[in-house]
Amino acid sequence: MSVFRISYRYANSFFQLAEEKKALEKFAEDVELIYNTLLQSKELRAILRNPVIKQKDKKNLLSKIFSSKLENETSKFLEFLVTKGREDIITEIMKEFLNLRDDKVGIVRTNITSSVDLTDAVRKEISSKLEKKTNKKVLAEFVADKNLIGGFIVQIKDIVYDASVKHQLELLRKKFSEEISI
Amino acid sequence: MAEIRPDEVSAILRKQLAGFDNEVDIYEVGTVLQVGDGIARVYGLSNVMASELVEFPNNVTGMVLNLEEDSVGCVLFGESTLIKEGDTVKRTNRVASFPVGDKLLGRVVNPLGEPVDGKGTIKFDKYMPIERKALGVIARQPVKEPLQTGITAIDAMIPIGRGQRELIIGDRQTGKTAIAIDTIINQKYTHTEEAKKYGIKPVYCVYVAIGQKNSTIAQVVAKLEEEGAMAYTTIVSAPASSPAPLQYIAPYSGATLGEHFRDTGRHSLLIYDDLSKQAVAYRELSLLLRRPPGREAYPGDVFYLHSRLLERASKLSEDLGGGSLTALPIIETQQGDVSAYIPTNVISITDGQIYLEPNLFNAGVRPAINVGISVSRVGGNAQIKAMKKVAGSLKIDLAQYRELEAFAKFGSDLDKATQRILAKGARLVELLKQDQYSPISVEKQVISVFLGTNNYMDSIKLQDVKKFEKEFHEFAELKYPAIYESIISTKELKDDIVQLLKKAADEFVEKFNK
Numbered sequence: 001m002s003v004f005r006i007s008y009r010y011a012n013s014f015f016q017l018a019e020e021k022k023a024l025e026k027f028a029e030d031v032e033l034i035y036n037t038l039l040q041s042k043e044l045r046a047i048l049r050n051p052v053i054k055q056k057d058k059k060n061l062l063s064k065i066f067s068s069k070l071e072n073e074t075s076k077f078l079e080f081l082v083t084k085g086r087e088d089i090i091t092e093i094m095k096e097f098l099n100l101r102d103d104k105v106g107i108v109r110t111n112i113t114s115s116v117d118l119t120d121a122v123r124k125e126i127s128s129k130l131e132k133k134t135n136k137k138v139l140a141e142f143v144a145d146k147n148l149i150g151g152f153i154v155q156i157k158d159i160v161y162d163a164s165v166k167h168q169l170e171l172l173r174k175k176f177s178e179e180i181s182i
Numbered sequence: 183m184a185e186i187r188p189d190e191v192s193a194i195l196r197k198q199l200a201g202f203d204n205e206v207d208i209y210e211v212g213t214v215l216q217v218g219d220g221i222a223r224v225y226g227l228s229n230v231m232a233s234e235l236v237e238f239p240n241n242v243t244g245m246v247l248n249l250e251e252d253s254v255g256c257v258l259f260g261e262s263t264l265i266k267e268g269d270t271v272k273r274t275n276r277v278a279s280f281p282v283g284d285k286l287l288g289r290v291v292n293p294l295g296e297p298v299d300g301k302g303t304i305k306f307d308k309y310m311p312i313e314r315k316a317l318g319v320i321a322r323q324p325v326k327e328p329l330q331t332g333i334t335a336i337d338a339m340i341p342i343g344r345g346q347r348e349l350i351i352g353d354r355q356t357g358k359t360a361i362a363i364d365t366i367i368n369q370k371y372t373h374t375e376e377a378k379k380y381g382i383k384p385v386y387c388v389y390v391a392i393g394q395k396n397s398t399i400a401q402v403v404a405k406l407e408e409e410g411a412m413a414y415t416t417i418v419s420a421p422a423s424s425p426a427p428l429q430y431i432a433p434y435s436g437a438t439l440g441e442h443f444r445d446t447g448r449h450s451l452l453i454y455d456d457l458s459k460q461a462v463a464y465r466e467l468s469l470l471l472r473r474p475p476g477r478e479a480y481p482g483d484v485f486y487l488h489s490r491l492l493e494r495a496s497k498l499s500e501d502l503g504g505g506s507l508t509a510l511p512i513i514e515t516q517q518g519d520v521s522a523y524i525p526t527n528v529i530s531i532t533d534g535q536i537y538l539e540p541n542l543f544n545a546g547v548r549p550a551i552n553v554g555i556s557v558s559r560v561g562g563n564a565q566i567k568a569m570k571k572v573a574g575s576l577k578i579d580l581a582q583y584r585e586l587e588a589f590a591k592f593g594s595d596l597d598k599a600t601q602r603i604l605a606k607g608a609r610l611v612e613l614l615k616q617d618q619y620s621p622i623s624v625e626k627q628v629i630s631v632f633l634g635t636n637n638y639m640d641s642i643k644l645q646d647v648k649k650f651e652k653e654f655h656e657f658a659e660l661k662y663p664a665i666y667e668s669i670i671s672t673k674e675l676k677d678d679i680v681q682l683l684k685k686a687a688d689e690f691v692e693k694f695n696k
Contacts, residue, residue, distance in 0.1 A: 004252030155211070158226045163206040171207070176195070 004096075007089050011096035014077050015104075021073065028101045030074040034066065035094040048087045058082050106136045114152035115164070117144045130154065210273040214238070215253060217265045220425050221470040224254045224271050233313060235279075237272040240264040243294070244271075245278050245427060248471050255471045257427035259294065278313070280435040281306035282442035287386065290403055290417040293432040298419060299403070310442065312434040316493035323499045328564045329385065329451065329508050332368030332621020333361060333549055335614040338573040338631050339580075340536055340556045343564030344385070344449050345497025345506035349528055351513045351520065352538030356550050358512045360618050361536065362389070362453040363402060365510065367409045368621035369451060380670055385449045385508075387415040390436035392429050393459030396421045409619065422459075429463035437494045440507045444496070447503030452495070456512035457488060461524045478523045485527050492531050534558035548615060553577075554584055568628045568675035575635040576610065583607020602640075609639045612647040625669040626655055629683065632675075638687045641695060654690050662686045 018027040038045055047053055047061065059082050067075050081087055102109065112118075112126060123142060130138045134156065150165035212226030222244060230236065234246050236256055242264055248255030258265070281295040283306060290299035293312075297304055325343035342348045350358045369385040371377055377384070389406075391399045399419050406412045416439060420432035433454045443450035454460070461484055468481040476482050488511075495509035513528050518539070520529065529535055534557045543550035565573070582603050590596060590604055613634045616622065622630070630651050633639060642650045658665060665686065668679045 002250075002252055158210045158212060158228050159208065160211050161206055161208050167207060172199075 003089055003092055006086065007092040007096045010081065010086065010093045011100060014093075015097055015100045017073065017077075023071070023073075024101065024104070026071055027074060028098070030070045031094050031097050031101075033069060034074075034078070035091065035098065037065070038091045038094070045091065048090060055082055055085070055087075058087055108134050108136045108138055108156055110138055110140045111143065111155045112140050112152060113143045113145050113148065113155075113164075115144070115146060115148040115150050118142060118152075126152075126154070130156070212236075212254065212271045214265060214267055214269045214271060217258075217262055217267065217269075219470050220258050220262050220427060220467065222256045222258055222262070222265060222271075224256055225252070227254050227271060227273060230254055230273055231277060233278050235274045235276050237274055238265050239269050243274075245431070247467070257425075257430075257467050257471075259425060259428055276309075277311045278431065279309040279311045280438040282308050282310050282439050286416045286439060287414055288412045288416070290399070290419055292424070293418055293420050293428050293435040295435070308442075310438045312431055312438050313490075314438065314441065314494065316490065317496050317498070321499060321502055322496050323504075325497050325506075325560045325564050327383075327449075327497075327506070328561075328566060328624075329365075329449075330368055330371075330621075330624050331361070331365040332623070333364055333616055334622055334627045334630060335549060335551050335553060335616070336361070336536060337565075337624060337627055338569060338614075339553050339577055340534065340551070340558040341561035341565040341569070341573075342508065342510075342558060343497075343561045344508050345495060346534075346558070346560055346564070347492045347495045347509040347511065347532040348558060348561070349511050349513060349532040349535040350538070351515060351525060351529070351535050352550070353515055353518055353540050356538035356540050356543050357548060357618075358514070358538055359398075359402070359455055361538075361549055362455060362510055362512065363405060364619060364621055365451065366406060366415055366453070367411050367619060369414065370409065370411055371623065372449075373414055383449050384414065385451050386440075386443045387411070387451045387453070388418060388436045388440050389415060389453045389455065390418045390420075390433050391455055392420050392432050392457070393422050393463065394455065396423065405619065426463040426466045429460060430467060433457065433460055433491050437491060437507070437509075440509075441494060444498060444505035444507040445503070447498075447505045449506045449508070451508045451510065454491075454509065454511040456514050457491075457528060458514045458524050461487065480523060484524070485531075488524075488528055489531050492528075533560045546615070547611060548618075551614075553580055553614075566624060566628075566673040568669050568673060569624065569631075571675050572628055572631045572635060576631050579603075579606060579635060580610055583610065605640060606634075606637065608644055609642070609647050610634045612644055613639070613651060615648065625666045628669055628675065629655070629658070629665065632683060633687055636684075636687070638691055641691065650694055653694065654687070657690050657693075658683075658686050 018024045048058060059079055062078050062082065063075060066078065081090055081093065086093070110130060123140070127138050127140050130140070148164040148166045151163045153164050154161040210227060210229060212224040214222050215225050216223040222238070227236065230246050230249070232246055232249055236244050236246060238244055238258065242258055242260035244256040244258045246254055246256050280293070281304070285304050285306065289297055289301065289304065291297050295306065325345045327344045329342045329344045329346070330337055331342060336342065350361055352358050366387045366389065369387055372382050373384045389402065391402070399417065399421060403412070403417060406415055418432055418436045420429040436452055436454065440450040440452040461480060464484065464487055465480050469475060469479065473481045492509055492511060495507045497506040498504055511528060511532065513525050515522065515525055520526065537552045537556045538550045539552045540550070542552060583606070586600055586603055587607070596604070613630060633651070633654065639647055639650060662682060665679055665683055669675065
């Protein structure tokens with residue numbers, strides 16, 4: 001079974017628990033903390049992936065790192081994951097949980113790439129335009145990329161709004177190569 | 183070519199620029215998760231359709247075959263080494279399609295419709311999806327017009343009708359392709375004014391080469407050009423060097439073009455050379471897509487692979503224009519094993535088969551058709567009356583000959599009657615031999631078979647049979663042209679013509695024996 005399916009099932013069960021306890025926000029904070037810690041610490045990920053290290057040690061380690069900062073249920077969930085032998089995909093499960101939260105609350109994450117660094121005013125304008133278009137709260141991540149030459153690219157999930165000069169030139173190149181039949 | 187002035191170039195460029203508007207382009211993307219062996223797994227592309235074309239970097243296109251919960255399985259039509267993990271994949275919103283139209287006649291194209299013959303680009307105005315559902319019962323009518331192959335043995339005993347599916351099956355090197363090429367060459371007649379006069383409609387041909395050597399394809403093209411047959415033929419080429427996905431879609435592409443001719447009220451002939459290689463290509467990519475293997479490691483839907491292709495052959499009803507699509511699939515067997523998986527499947531789908539045998543081929547019987555086990559289930563209705571009349575006794579004579587042939591090998595003490603049957607059979611077998619690239623018109627076939635079955639060759643030496651046939655036609659065309667004329671125009675063998683033919687034969691036999 002693919003990682004996606006497994007992580008979805010665990011994340012979804014925890015998500016339902018969160019809704020039941022009406023503590024989605026608190027849980028989400030915890031999950032975000034775990035997710036970010038895991039992303040930043042390569043060593044921690046390596047330890048969790050390592051099959052030689054005993055489950056007991058992994059549990060101890062996790063509780064030492066997180067227990068003081070987490071809700072009781074979240075620590076239990078982490079322990080449960082280790083018991084089930086799914087500690088290697090904790091990162092994916094946390095990510096999936098955050099996706100579920102985003103869907104529920106109505107947040108879309110977008111990547112906005114532009115040729116130059118945008119000023120705050122422009123950033124705000126783009127975000128508010130996107131919010132109007134999607135009817136959801138937009139969390140934008142801005143990146144500057146000189147290769148675009150000019151313009152910008154917005155990616156919301158699978159859909160790309162491409163207004164970059166680079167892409168225009170690419171289209172032009174295609175058009176010329178297609179229609180040179182005199 | 184005339185030189186192009188610089189101002190002309192800039193004028194063209196300006197024209198192209200004029201139609202180019204600078205707007206935000208919206209498209210859907212995915213990310214390559216895994217790539218290799220001509221398959222890519224893609225994350226994203228959440229709205230993609232099955233069998234939609236997708237664009238990879240470096241001008242590689244792919245087709246979506248698997249839609250899974252979290253990923254999309256694509257087959258690549260180009261080099262998989264040009265793509266790496268993390269590359270962006272774009273949707274094209276276009277289901278895999280093939281260009282159709284008369285501009286393709288005389289051209290060699292790959293299964294995506296791109297020309298590969300170096301004769302320049304083709305400007306297409308219409309594309310059709312390569313996978314189309316076969317027509318239902320109401321749109322069809324029974325097969326009723328003949329499709330002349332120009333090969334006496336086939337046209338007399340295993341007749342093919344327009345809209346039929348007739349399998350050509352045999353081991354390697356038994357002349358399968360030769361039959362197909364001869365059939366294409368013989369369609370040249372249908373494009374002449376003379377054929378139009380007698381109400382014979384032109385047949386457009388599509389030759390789909392799957393998994394063949396490029397040199398073989400080049401040979402076929404050269405031969406067809408030499409015979410003037412390329413004018414009404416398109417070759418869809420997916421040679422052995424092309425990726426498996428292209429070999430897999432090649433027959434569907436060809437069928438799409440054939441359907442275009444059919445749907446515009448014309449007649450088309452499609453040759454799939456050969457479907458066993460296509461099945462192997464499909465096996466390769468479905469194993470790479472991790473579909474479970476079945477018998478001989480083919481996937482479960484390998485029957486459907488061929489049935490949905492061959493079901494597209496049809497004869498349209500008069501309301502829809504009466505066009506037709508005849509399919510001649512070719513299957514290569516290993517050591518004559520017709521009970522292997524793919525041969526049995528295709529045999530059961532088609533309306534009959536032409537079985538070629540290496541033994542016959544090596545014994546000099548060419549085309550090496552085993553008429554005993556070759557059948558045509560619907561073509562009989564399509565045969566012209568004259569041929570039907572003479573072919574009946576030919577079949578019986580040959581069957582009797584084969585029965586006695588086995589006995590005759592044991593001893594030489596045979597009675598007169600047996601000897602006569604053997605002698606006649608041997609002459610008929612000799613008569614049905616035919617050189618490659620020399621199709622015979624149907625009226626000549628009728629007369630030849632008539633001479634053979636009516637014992638006019640009994641007094642001729644076995645090695646002189648072909649010479650006798652050839653010289654008789656020369657003699658009769660000069661002296662009794664009415665015989666040929668009558669058969670072509672009425673498509674029947676009337677009694678007075680039979681009398682005339684007998685008279686001519688008597689006269690000629692006497693002359694020949696002198």
